[in-house]
Amino acid sequence: MGAFESVAQLTQALRDGGYLADRGLATTLYVGISLDRPILIEGEVGVGKTEVAKTLATVLGRQLIRLQCYEGIDTNQALYEWDYARQMLYIRALSQRELAADESVEKLFGPRFLLERPLLEAVRAGQQAVLLIDEIDRADDEFEAFLLELLSDFQITVPEVGTIRAESPPLVILTSNRTRELHDALKRRCLYHWVDYPEPEREVAIVLTRAPGVSEAMTRKVVAAVNRLRSLDLAKPPGVAETIDWVRTLTVLGSSDLDSRTVDETLGAVIKERDDLDLARRNLDRIAQ
Amino acid sequence: MFAVPDAPIVAVLVEFARRLRRAGMAVGSGEVLTYCSAMATLNPADLIDLYWAGRSTLVTRREQIPVYDRVFRAFFLGEPDGEADPVRPVVRAFATMASVLQIPATELGQEDREDHRAQLGLMASSVDILRDKAFAACTPEELAALRRIMATMRLAPPRRRTRRLRPARVGRRPDPRRTVREMMRRHGELDALRWRARRRRPRRLVLILDVSGSMADYSRNLVQFAHSATRAATSVEVFCFGTRLTRITPALRRRNTDDAMERAAKAVVDWEGGTRIGDSLTTFVRDWGRRGICRGGIVVICSDGLDRGDPAILANAMQRLSRLCHTIVWLNPHVGELASRPSGHRGESVERPRTLGMMVAEPYVDLLLSGHDLRSLEEFAERLPSLA
Numbered sequence: 001m002g003a004f005e006s007v008a009q010l011t012q013a014l015r016d017g018g019y020l021a022d023r024g025l026a027t028t029l030y031v032g033i034s035l036d037r038p039i040l041i042e043g044e045v046g047v048g049k050t051e052v053a054k055t056l057a058t059v060l061g062r063q064l065i066r067l068q069c070y071e072g073i074d075t076n077q078a079l080y081e082w083d084y085a086r087q088m089l090y091i092r093a094l095s096q097r098e099l100a101a102d103e104s105v106e107k108l109f110g111p112r113f114l115l116e117r118p119l120l121e122a123v124r125a126g127q128q129a130v131l132l133i134d135e136i137d138r139a140d141d142e143f144e145a146f147l148l149e150l151l152s153d154f155q156i157t158v159p160e161v162g163t164i165r166a167e168s169p170p171l172v173i174l175t176s177n178r179t180r181e182l183h184d185a186l187k188r189r190c191l192y193h194w195v196d197y198p199e200p201e202r203e204v205a206i207v208l209t210r211a212p213g214v215s216e217a218m219t220r221k222v223v224a225a226v227n228r229l230r231s232l233d234l235a236k237p238p239g240v241a242e243t244i245d246w247v248r249t250l251t252v253l254g255s256s257d258l259d260s261r262t263v264d265e266t267l268g269a270v271i272k273e274r275d276d277l278d279l280a281r282r283n284l285d286r287i288a289q
Numbered sequence: 290m291f292a293v294p295d296a297p298i299v300a301v302l303v304e305f306a307r308r309l310r311r312a313g314m315a316v317g318s319g320e321v322l323t324y325c326s327a328m329a330t331l332n333p334a335d336l337i338d339l340y341w342a343g344r345s346t347l348v349t350r351r352e353q354i355p356v357y358d359r360v361f362r363a364f365f366l367g368e369p370d371g372e373a374d375p376v377r378p379v380v381r382a383f384a385t386m387a388s389v390l391q392i393p394a395t396e397l398g399q400e401d402r403e404d405h406r407a408q409l410g411l412m413a414s415s416v417d418i419l420r421d422k423a424f425a426a427c428t429p430e431e432l433a434a435l436r437r438i439m440a441t442m443r444l445a446p447p448r449r450r451t452r453r454l455r456p457a458r459v460g461r462r463p464d465p466r467r468t469v470r471e472m473m474r475r476h477g478e479l480d481a482l483r484w485r486a487r488r489r490r491p492r493r494l495v496l497i498l499d500v501s502g503s504m505a506d507y508s509r510n511l512v513q514f515a516h517s518a519t520r521a522a523t524s525v526e527v528f529c530f531g532t533r534l535t536r537i538t539p540a541l542r543r544r545n546t547d548d549a550m551e552r553a554a555k556a557v558v559d560w561e562g563g564t565r566i567g568d569s570l571t572t573f574v575r576d577w578g579r580r581g582i583c584r585g586g587i588v589v590i591c592s593d594g595l596d597r598g599d600p601a602i603l604a605n606a607m608q609r610l611s612r613l614c615h616t617i618v619w620l621n622p623h624v625g626e627l628a629s630r631p632s633g634h635r636g637e638s639v640e641r642p643r644t645l646g647m648m649v650a651e652p653y654v655d656l657l658l659s660g661h662d663l664r665s666l667e668e669f670a671e672r673l674p675s676l677a
Contacts, residue, residue, distance in 0.1 A: 007331070007338070027331070027341035034330040035323065042351065072452025084465030091469070091477040105473065178351075179581045187349040188319065194351045235575050275609075 003060055004030060019048070019055035020198075020206050028193040029056065038151050038172035040136075040187060043195030046239020048206075049175040053132035056171070063125060065170070066132045067118040069139035075146065080158060081115045109160035120164065123156050127168040136186075137176040144186055151189050200227055203240060210244050214251045221258040222247050226270065228287050232279060238270040245269045260288040298333045299325055302343075305364050309347060312360050320347050336365060423622070423661045425506035435663050436513050440546060442667070444518050444525075445674045446587055448489040449615070460484030492615060494518065494525045494673075495583045497573060499592030500557060501531040501564035507622045507661065508560070509550075511591045514666055516541050516549050526582055530569035531559035536577070566596040566646055567603030574609045583614040587676060589669075591620040591660055594646035603646055607653040616676050617653060620660030620669065 004010040010033075011026040021029070025041075029052070032039040041049045057064035067078055087108055098104050116124065122131040136144065150156065154166040174190060176182060198206060203223045208216060223243060230237040238246075249269040255262050263284055271277050280287065306321045324346040331338040340361055348357050362368040427435065456464055467483035496515045500508040508529075515527040519541045529535045540552035554560070570590075577583070588610060596603055611617055623644075651657070656676065659665040 023337055024341045024344065027338060028345035031327040031330060031342055031345060035326055037323070039345075070452075074453060082466065082469070084469050087469050088465075088472065088479070091472050094477060108469075108473070181350070184315075184349060188317070191323075191345040192349050193345050194348075194354060235579060 004033065006030075013059045014055055017055040017059040018209055019051060020202060020209060021052070022198070022202065025052070025193055025195065028191050032191050033171060036169050036171075038174060038190040040174045040176065040182075040190035040192050041195055042176045042178055042192070044197070044237065044239055045177055046241035047195045047197060048240055049195055050132065050134055053130055053173040053175075056173070057130035057132075060130065060171070062127075062171070063129045064132060065118050065122045065125065065129050066134060068134045069136050069143070071138060071140060073139050073143055077117060078119050078143070078146075079117050079156060080120045081117060082109070083113045083115050087113050111161065114158065114161065119150060120156055120158075122170045122172075123150075123154055123164055123166045126166040126170055129170040131170045131172045133172065133174045135177060136174050137179045137182060141183070144183055148183070148186050148189065151186075197227075197230060197237075198240065200224065203243060206240055207244050207247050211248055211251075214247050218250060218256070218258070219247050222250065225258055225263065225287050225289070228289070229270065229280060232283060234271070234273075234276045234279060236271075236273050236276060242270040258288055260284040263288045298328065302328065305343070305360070306347065308360050308364050309357065312356050314347070314353050314356055314360075315349075316347050339365060421662055421664050423506075424510045425622070425661070432510065435510070436546070438663060439510070439514055439517050439666070442514075442517050442670055444494065444670050446491045446494045447674055447676045449492050449585055450487040451490050453488040454485040455488045457484050457486035460486035462486070491524070493583065493586035495586055495588045495614070496525065496527045497534075497570070497588065497590045497592075498527065498529050499531070499564060499566070499590075500529045500560050501595075502561045503564065503593055503595045504591075504622070505561045507591070511620075511660070512537070512541075512550065512553055513546070516546060516553075520544070526577075528573060528577075529553070529557045530564075530566070530573075531557075531562040532565045532568075533559055534569040534572045534576075535559075563597050564592075564595055565598040566592055566594070566650075567598040567600070567606050570606035570610060571602060574606055574613065578610060578613045583610070585615050587616045587618060587673070588614045589618045589620060590650075590654075591622075592646075593621055593623045594644040594648075594650060596644070596646035596649075600645055600649045604649045607650045611653040616655045618656045618658065618669070618676070619647075619650065619654040620658050620665075621647065622659060622661035624657060624659045624661075 004013065007023070007026050007030045010030050011021055011023070014021045014026065014029075028039060031037070041052060043049055053066075054064060090108060090113070094104055118131070122129050133147070136147070139147075151172060154169040155163055156165075157163045197203070200223050203226075204216070204219050207214065207219045207223065226238055226243045226246065246266065246269045249266050250258070250262070253262075253266065255266075264281065267277060267280055271280055302325055303321055306316045306324070309316050324343055327342040327346055328339070331342055333339065343361065344354070344357055348354060422431070424432065424435070454460075454462060454464075456467060462485045464483040464485040468479070471483060472479050496511075496518060498508060498511045498515060500512070504511075512527075512529070515525075515537075519525045519527060519538070526536070526538050527541055529537050535557045537553045537556050540556045541549045543549035543552065607617075656672070658669050658672075660669065
């Protein structure tokens with residue numbers, strides 16, 4: 001069994017690490033750790049998906065290995081790469097006789113010249129690591145298929161070196177912003193959790209944990225305003241990260257009240273889309289209340 | 290390592306999974322096994338544990354959560370199952386959309402004319418004549434013939450450079466891997482660098498088809514054309530709209546044409562109704578465009594531009610769309626009908642005034658074609674590869 005005895009214990013540990021997880025997320029994480037299953041976390045932007053992995057690594061005392069996905073990411077960037085510059089120098093340094101020898105070749109394509117990239121690093125570290133595969137939806141289909149293979153048996157084959165296998169798999173957390181639908185096969189390998197916007201009470205608690213030193217009264221007002229913003233038909237509703245930014249902005253400005261003028265002046269901290277700004281400005285009075 | 294818990298609870302969980310399946314969720318036995326193992330580490334008597342363990346092991350996408358909740362409540366809490374209807378994946382696309390006022394069509398389809406022509410029974414007309422005949426003027430038999438031709442059409446969207454590299458004879462980036470290999474082969478002598486170049490991929494093709502009343506003569510053929518397109522090009526997305534937008538890509542993913550058409554017809558709820566191009570395109574941009582479905586892609590809008598909505602909304606949507614995608618192609622059957630007459634040119638004819646929708650949308654359109662007959666669709670297919 002993992003490092004935790006119960007869901008409550010995990011929740012408390014995360015809380016101590018500065019992350020307030022609700023029961024659903026904590027249960028999913030607990031099951032994931034217990035069953036050694038990867039966890040796929042989906043949700044709107046800025047609800048703390050990446051933060052989960054970071055906190056979990058700290059709490060578990062493991063190394064966080066992060067792989068940020070992007071279009072065109074391939075095995076050279078995700079798995080391993082040979083240190084070509086050193087290889088070339090090495091070849092140059094060898095004499096004719098040495099070059100022909102088998103062991104030179106072996107050395108050349110041996111661990112000495114192998115550069116570990118996040119996935120190989122994670123497989124090597126095994127249980128010592130939390131592997132965060134961030135924004136998997138940005139990578140292309142080919143990479144997803146490749147990942148599927150890796151997640152099923154946690155072994156990597158480097159043709160020149162051999163197969164490297166994780167003795168015990170690392171804890172894997174994948175995040176997705178749902179810019180596209182992931183393949184079912186990949187999802188089936190994972191536990192799935194959808195992160196919603198937190199309840200107002202919890203959001204206040206999160207802001208107070210994340211931004212110590214801000215006034216609680218102000219935070220309450222901001223959270224209420226953000227919730228009213230979310231109820232507008234915005235293309236990109238503000239996440240918890242935006243709420244924190246907004247509270248911080250207002251604290252820096254020394255505002256004590258959230259009237260429509262203050263909202264107007266600081267709206268850029270929460271809304272970052274022109275059409276949404278227009279829509280919000282038209283409803284200023286409703287938001288400020 | 291994790292003993293599957295006592296038999297009674299397993300039977301309960303399996304039965305629960307069966308209920309979920311009946312409600313339309315794809316739950317495999319592997320997932321049920323994971324659920325059982327998960328419950329072994331939790332407290333099976335705790336409803337909240339039961340709920341969350343099931344949700345994280347059996348649910349694979351957000352849309353399934355309401356279904357899961359409903360079945361869970363019915364099964365474990367004995368609440369009446371409010372919705373007997375199993376979820377249909379095809380309707381999922383607009384499940385979250387606000388309902389739009391349905392405006393009945395005021396233009397009648399040209400049924401009379403069509404019936405009249407049908408009686409003439411031009412069964413033996415040759416393919417070439419058919420090519421230039423507007424769909425609206427074709428008899429059902431001719432349309433069937435055209436569809437067969439359409440099914441053989443191949444679409445090749447223009448290609449774009451990706452960030453992936455491939456080995457190349459001439460390229461801009463060195464390929465150290467191959468260079469080192471070559472060095473080894475030549476006993477450490479480096480004669481020439483090996484290169485890599487960006488790989489190229491076809492751009493994504495997005496078809497947005499108007500299926501409202503005024504397009505009734507064309508829409509079926511356009512959907513047919515879209516079906517051929519999904520089979521011909523690698524990544525194609527197809528949407529239909531009248532008063533609301535529906536994604537029919539999953540419905541068209543059938544080899545059999547009739548099958549695909551039937552599924553598409555079921556998915557679209559507003560065949561031959563009114564038109565709200567602006568609202569539909571806004572929905573497209575908001576729900577799909579931003580998620581990257583058309584980024585760097587070719588968007589093909591097939592519509593006559595007869596919009597019953599606010600022109601400002603259409604202009605706004607077109608502007609946003611043009612910023613999101615690479616090229617916008619507009620197929621307007623009525624343009625073609627005019628162009629084929631000697632006096633008409635691009636809708637500036639007196640016979641049928643240019644629609645307001647077209648006037649608003651045109652500044653953002655990169656290529657305006659007709660699409661009223663097979664020849665024009667072939668022209669589109671021909672010009673597609675060079676739109677890069």
